[in-house]
Amino acid sequence: MKPIIVVATGNPGKLQELQDHLQGLDCELRLKPPEVEVEETGTTFEENACLKASQVAMITGQWTIADDSGLAVEALNGAPGIYSARYGDTDVQRIERLLAELGNELDRQGQFLCAVAVARPDGSIAIVTEGVCVGEILRQPRGSHGFGYDPIFYVPAHHQTFAEMTPALKRSISHRGQAFQLLLPRLQSILVEITGGLS
Numbered sequence: 569m570k571p572i573i574v575v576a577t578g579n580p581g582k583l584q585e586l587q588d589h590l591q592g593l594d595c596e597l598r599l600k601p602p603e604v605e606v607e608e609t610g611t612t613f614e615e616n617a618c619l620k621a622s623q624v625a626m627i628t629g630q631w632t633i634a635d636d637s638g639l640a641v642e643a644l645n646g647a648p649g650i651y652s653a654r655y656g657d658t659d660v661q662r663i664e665r666l667l668a669e670l671g672n673e674l675d676r677q678g679q680f681l682c683a684v685a686v687a688r689p690d691g692s693i694a695i696v697t698e699g700v701c702v703g704e705i706l707r708q709p710r711g712s713h714g715f716g717y718d719p720i721f722y723v724p725a726h727h728q729t730f731a732e733m734t735p736a737l738k739r740s741i742s743h744r745g746q747a748f749q750l751l752l753p754r755l756q757s758i759l760v761e762i763t764g765g766l767s
């Protein structure tokens with residue numbers, strides 16, 4: 569019997585990426601029940617990732633993984649940061665608002681941050697890791713892959729926005745990719761332990 573992991577996100581773009589990152593694991597991925605919504609009352613990405621993983625784990629009684637992430641822009645003192653999802657109602661509105669707030673500012677530096685947490689079925693946290701990806705905010709969107717702020721996030725080392733990259737390239741360098749590189753070996757060990765316990 570394969571161990572079950574619930575993927576606790578309501579964001580379809582993020583869900584796709586989380587599933588891709590978890591692809592090599594010998595487990596069954598389940599979706600979060602759509603009616604379950606966790607209020608993000610934390611003040612850091614790590615706190616919010618732990619809250620989401622923990623609450624969904626307790627409700628479902630299953631191992632659960634959650635991600636809290638966002639874009640922090642230097643010239644906006646780190647905004648939208650943990651409020652990235654709440655910056656507008658749609659991806660287009662969020663991008664428009666960010667570009668309007670930045671205006672003609674010359675300092676376009678920004679970074680994507682991500683915390684990923686894994687909770688045990690009792691809600692306690694088993695693993696939490698973080699990742700960062702540094703880039704620049706463009707003046708106009710470019711590219712059609714990905715989700716969220718991807719079309720305005722330019723990575724100079726690759727001469728592309730996240731939305732211009734193949735999903736595989738984004739996966740290998742993104743904030744979420746960095747967090748998963750740290751998380752996956754540890755999650756793998758846990759799965760071996762659980763499976764050992766089941767057999």
Ligand code: ITT
Pocket residue numbers: 576577578579582608620635636637638639652653662680714715716717718730742744
């Ligand atoms: P869940 O809490 O249900 O997972 P959410 O969209 O509310 O979904 P967050 O609170 O973590 O998730 O907000 C993250 C926001 O940051 C997300 O809505 C995007 O706008 C942005 N974001 C995070 N990672 C991103 C990425 O890889 N590319 C583009 N935008 C990203």
